[in-house]
Amino acid sequence: MTALAESKARELHRTYCITGPEDLADLEAIANAECLIIEEADLANCQGKIRYEQDCGLIKISSAIREPGARRFVIAHEMGHFFSESSRLNNCSSRYLTPVRSNPQNENNANAFAVEFLMRREWYEAFVKDKDPGIDTIREAAEYFAVSLSAAAIRYAQAGNFPIAAIMAHRGRVSWSAISESFPYQFIGKSCQVNGSSEAYAFFRGEEVDTSPHTVLADSWFLNDRNFRRCHFLTEQCLPMPNYKSILTVLWEEPIK
Numbered sequence: 001m002t003a004l005a006e007s008k009a010r011e012l013h014r015t016y017c018i019t020g021p022e023d024l025a026d027l028e029a030i031a032n033a034e035c036l037i038i039e040e041a042d043l044a045n046c047q048g049k050i051r052y053e054q055d056c057g058l059i060k061i062s063s064a065i066r067e068p069g070a071r072r073f074v075i076a077h078e079m080g081h082f083f084s085e086s087s088r089l090n091n092c093s094s095r096y097l098t099p100v101r102s103n104p105q106n107e108n109n110a111n112a113f114a115v116e117f118l119m120r121r122e123w124y125e126a127f128v129k130d131k132d133p134g135i136d137t138i139r140e141a142a143e144y145f146a147v148s149l150s151a152a153a154i155r156y157a158q159a160g161n162f163p164i165a166a167i168m169a170h171r172g173r174v175s176w177s178a179i180s181e182s183f184p185y186q187f188i189g190k191s192c193q194v195n196g197s198s199e200a201y202a203f204f205r206g207e208e209v210d211t212s213p214h215t216v217l218a219d220s221w222f223l224n225d226r227n228f229r230r231c232h233f234l235t236e237q238c239l240p241m242p243n244y245k246s247i248l249t250v251l252w253e254e255p256i257k
């Protein structure tokens with residue numbers, strides 16, 4: 001269902017001769033060229049909104065967004081509504097701006113457009129091709145594509161060179177997860193409590209977190225997955241985000257070197 005939104009993103013790349021993320025440095029100029037005006041506004045319950053007619057529109061971005069990468073993603077997401085929907089009005093809360101497939105279809109379409117537009121699959125695959133999985137690669141990708149860590153991690157689960165599970169936990173509960181199709185486990189309950197044996201839980205206990213890749217049992221995250229195996233070791237790496245009371249965890253099967 002999101003293929004059309006992705007093809008619209010590619011079409012826009014062709015129209016503006018965009019061949020890499022460096023050509024997207026001035027995202028607003030591209031939006032303006034498509035008759036989309038962008039304003040910052042004090043938005044009460046959403047990160048971004050768009051109101052549009054057939055060939056022009058007004059995008060409002062929350063002035064509370066601190067991260068430039070997150071701001072760019074919201075702009076691209078609102079552009080996605082314009083190019084792939086006909087509803088004319090969208091208010092987009094933060095939960096709709098996480099590009100995982102659990103949102104209403106129009107939000108999934110807007111996210112699919114934004115992901116493909118900012119991190120086109122071939123660009124992402126080429127960027128991570130010779131890199132090890134883990135937080136460092138995701139951090140480098142976030143910088144290279146000028147997006148948030150969350151967006152770069154979710155794209156890695158779709159287009160990275162190793163199967164991974166990326167999990168964001170907030171105040172002790174899973175807020176989202178993105179899992180590669182070929183990762184051995186696929187289920188993490190949304191809003192489920194972080195397991196006490198995981199490194200992420202140490203963060204919520206206020207303890208020091210080991211941010212290097214380390215070995216964990218699958219029990220720490222996937223006890224409720226129907227394919228759960230005992231004594232199955234995974235590699236885990238965590239990135240605490242204390243300003244957001246959150247921690248990003250990435251898991252993969254590659255053994256530590």
Ligand SMILES: [Zn+2]
Nearest residue numbers: 090092107110
């Ligand atoms: Zn939206």
